[in-house]
Amino acid sequence: MTTIALRGISKRFGLQLALDDVSLELKAGERVAVVGENGAGKSSLMNVLYGLYAADRGEVHVDGRAVRIRTPADALALGIGMVHQHFTLVPTLTVVENVVLGREPTRLGLLDARRARDEVQATCARFGFSLDLGARVETLTVGSQQKVEIVKALHRGVRTLILDEPTAVLTPQEADELFSVTRRLSDEGLTVVLISHKLKEVLTFATRIAVLRRGVKVAEVAASASTPESLAELMVGHRVPTTTATDPRPSEVVVALEGVSAGKLCDVSCVIRAGEVVGIAGVDGNGQRELAEVLTGLRAVDGGTLTLLGDPARLNPGRARALGVAHVPEDRLKHAIVGDFSVAENVALGRQRQAPFAKGPRIDVEGRLARTTALLEAHDVRPRSPGLRIGALSGGNQQKLVVGRELDGAPKLLVAVQPTRGLDLAAVDAVRARLLDFRARGGAVLLVSLDLDEVLTLSDRVLVLHEGRLTGEFQRGAFDERLIGQRMLGVLDA
Amino acid sequence: MSGLVLSLLDTVLDAAPALIFAAVGATLSERAGVVNVGVEGMMRAGAFAAAAAALVMPTPLGVVVGVAAGALVGALHGGLCIFARSDQVVSGMAINLVMLALGQFLLEAVFSSPSGTPPITQLPRWLGHSPLTWLAVVTPLVVHGLVERTAWGLRLRAVGEKPEAVAAMGVRVSRLRLGAVMASGALAGLGGAHLSTAVLDRFEHHMPAGLGFMAVAAMVFGRWTPLGAALAALFFAFGNALRLSLASSFPGLVEVVPQGVLLALPYALTLLVLTLQRPGLARAPAALGRPYDPELR
Numbered sequence: 167m168t169t170i171a172l173r174g175i176s177k178r179f180g181l182q183l184a185l186d187d188v189s190l191e192l193k194a195g196e197r198v199a200v201v202g203e204n205g206a207g208k209s210s211l212m213n214v215l216y217g218l219y220a221a222d223r224g225e226v227h228v229d230g231r232a233v234r235i236r237t238p239a240d241a242l243a244l245g246i247g248m249v250h251q252h253f254t255l256v257p258t259l260t261v262v263e264n265v266v267l268g269r270e271p272t273r274l275g276l277l278d279a280r281r282a283r284d285e286v287q288a289t290c291a292r293f294g295f296s297l298d299l300g301a302r303v304e305t306l307t308v309g310s311q312q313k314v315e316i317v318k319a320l321h322r323g324v325r326t327l328i329l330d331e332p333t334a335v336l337t338p339q340e341a342d343e344l345f346s347v348t349r350r351l352s353d354e355g356l357t358v359v360l361i362s363h364k365l366k367e368v369l370t371f372a373t374r375i376a377v378l379r380r381g382v383k384v385a386e387v388a389a390s391a392s393t394p395e396s397l398a399e400l401m402v403g404h405r406v407p408t409t410t411a412t413d414p415r416p417s418e419v420v421v422a423l424e425g426v427s428a429g430k431l432c433d434v435s436c437v438i439r440a441g442e443v444v445g446i447a448g449v450d451g452n453g454q455r456e457l458a459e460v461l462t463g464l465r466a467v468d469g470g471t472l473t474l475l476g477d478p479a480r481l482n483p484g485r486a487r488a489l490g491v492a493h494v495p496e497d498r499l500k501h502a503i504v505g506d507f508s509v510a511e512n513v514a515l516g517r518q519r520q521a522p523f524a525k526g527p528r529i530d531v532e533g534r535l536a537r538t539t540a541l542l543e544a545h546d547v548r549p550r551s552p553g554l555r556i557g558a559l560s561g562g563n564q565q566k567l568v569v570g571r572e573l574d575g576a577p578k579l580l581v582a583v584q585p586t587r588g589l590d591l592a593a594v595d596a597v598r599a600r601l602l603d604f605r606a607r608g609g610a611v612l613l614v615s616l617d618l619d620e621v622l623t624l625s626d627r628v629l630v631l632h633e634g635r636l637t638g639e640f641q642r643g644a645f646d647e648r649l650i651g652q653r654m655l656g657v658l659d660a
Numbered sequence: 661m662s663g664l665v666l667s668l669l670d671t672v673l674d675a676a677p678a679l680i681f682a683a684v685g686a687t688l689s690e691r692a693g694v695v696n697v698g699v700e701g702m703m704r705a706g707a708f709a710a711a712a713a714a715l716v717m718p719t720p721l722g723v724v725v726g727v728a729a730g731a732l733v734g735a736l737h738g739g740l741c742i743f744a745r746s747d748q749v750v751s752g753m754a755i756n757l758v759m760l761a762l763g764q765f766l767l768e769a770v771f772s773s774p775s776g777t778p779p780i781t782q783l784p785r786w787l788g789h790s791p792l793t794w795l796a797v798v799t800p801l802v803v804h805g806l807v808e809r810t811a812w813g814l815r816l817r818a819v820g821e822k823p824e825a826v827a828a829m830g831v832r833v834s835r836l837r838l839g840a841v842m843a844s845g846a847l848a849g850l851g852g853a854h855l856s857t858a859v860l861d862r863f864e865h866h867m868p869a870g871l872g873f874m875a876v877a878a879m880v881f882g883r884w885t886p887l888g889a890a891l892a893a894l895f896f897a898f899g900n901a902l903r904l905s906l907a908s909s910f911p912g913l914v915e916v917v918p919q920g921v922l923l924a925l926p927y928a929l930t931l932l933v934l935t936l937q938r939p940g941l942a943r944a945p946a947a948l949g950r951p952y953d954p955e956l957r
Binding site: 218237238239240241242243248250252254255256257258259263264266267268269270272275276277318322 | 805809810818822824827831
């Protein structure tokens, strides 16, 4: 029976103290959750335990003995394995090759492919996994890839398994399956540590919950004595209002697609009306990006027609913007802001030739400053410093500014892709409130998010994309999470 | 005409090994995820060290010294790229420039001759060719086996695609990559040594005269595989030989075609082939050129 104790762990990244004197104990066969907001230090803590980060201070004890874990090899030797949020699989290698990597069976100096296969097969059989062992990992679904990650750890004989945000990319079905598998493994004596910010799954899976806030462990509570609200309060430090949608009043059609194909997108027909939020549900890479790009003019349509405000439109990014399409892109730093420019310059971005940002050919510094100051105030962006390099702002404040800028020009349609990913809870709430506020004022919103909870919370209508085709449409009030999950996987009649 | 073909074949067999060693070596570095445009400099180090050493010891031992010199320069490139995380292309080009100058400096400082070292005993010939020629036939097969069939090869392929995966399984990324870059340097050094101990009998100041860059092109054309790189190297060597044979078999040709055009032939061929290649087919290792930093946030 193994007991792992982390004692007084501190870790600093540059000026930022990521972990401040954190202690945590894990008993054999326990299911422990580590929760906290983005940047609270939960992944950092576990990366220290797995030897990926070197702690500046503190000790790790296994069975009462102080150990030094300097590399993942040390951790694996102590029976500690980790499944990362971003998979650490080599896409071009097969399942077997990925699993045996680092401890390959050899014969006469050569890789013994048959024995490798037999060994991995044995591990799968023992723990009840079924996987296509010869398949290249890049051909597997995300859910299967995650199973490969777990098998990889079990194959090394780990007794403690750390799962870092394991459900972030899974459909509800895949998430359920993951938890039933890991619960069974923990019944067999495996210690499981779940890192997550999804409070519902934490409460159903874990028995004990450690809460981190800004690098400090602020509480350790029993799951049976907690509610999502009490956990959220511990995570943030104050009560969190949750955004909920009001009844929609959809009116005229803002944008209509008919048989549109573009890249992965295949024969998609749909409309988005003024005053509604249309959410796109789908597993990553099933055409969401292409759909957003078509609507914002970033991608040309291969076939079909796109009608914007009643007129057939051939869009390019400039034309789309002129016609009233606003865009909150997925990768803020790449496509929404220039990190080295000032806040004011970023506010002008995209409309730098119009008043109040320009006077004829010249930059209108004062007009820009006035508009920026107003925007910072209206959207509570902190600090209120128009001259500051925008890269120095926190992610949440950057995103609030981007959303504010995009909604500033009175657009008709807002295309928001993963608008709250990686933000702290307060910023998530602010961004969501802006989207709903825009809808209430008669704006049309297309929301693409990989977080199904977010799609279901904010949308009036949900469209499901699978391999570039629409496989389902659901109205608010008739959302069926399981059915949506099946459609996301391409299962049509079940 | 058969004379032309035979002399062509002879020239290919003489010149190709240098390209083959260097190109096959380059695949090792790049499959591990480290860009290696420093092949030229590594070849030059091998060519010089082998010839200089062969002045005071038996030539085969000189070749070993050449290989070691290549590996040493490889270690320098690897160290810069892996530990100092410098830009890999810049590091490679810097190595080429430093080796260019260092070679010239040593020629003048040690041998007081700007054009080359004194002559050495050439490597003995087996079946009409240097033993390195025959080694060049075997090397691509051996390296292919190493990459595709051994545990080390599996790790090598994995670390060039996704170093995080290798690190997470408890393998040291830096050590694995350094080994690959040094092996790449050793093979480039062997290619250089072939030039100064088998093709000629001394180090000449212009060696390897762009062969290192052709080797990198051959590696790309061969899609980052040892066998592909070797075949591409053979093809480029053929272009080179064609130029020499044409010039010697048809002396009149030189009067019609300017000398410069003939000289440029192999390089033009290299460029042509690289332009004609369908870009989608050549897939570089996914993590090529990306340093691995476990604490990157």
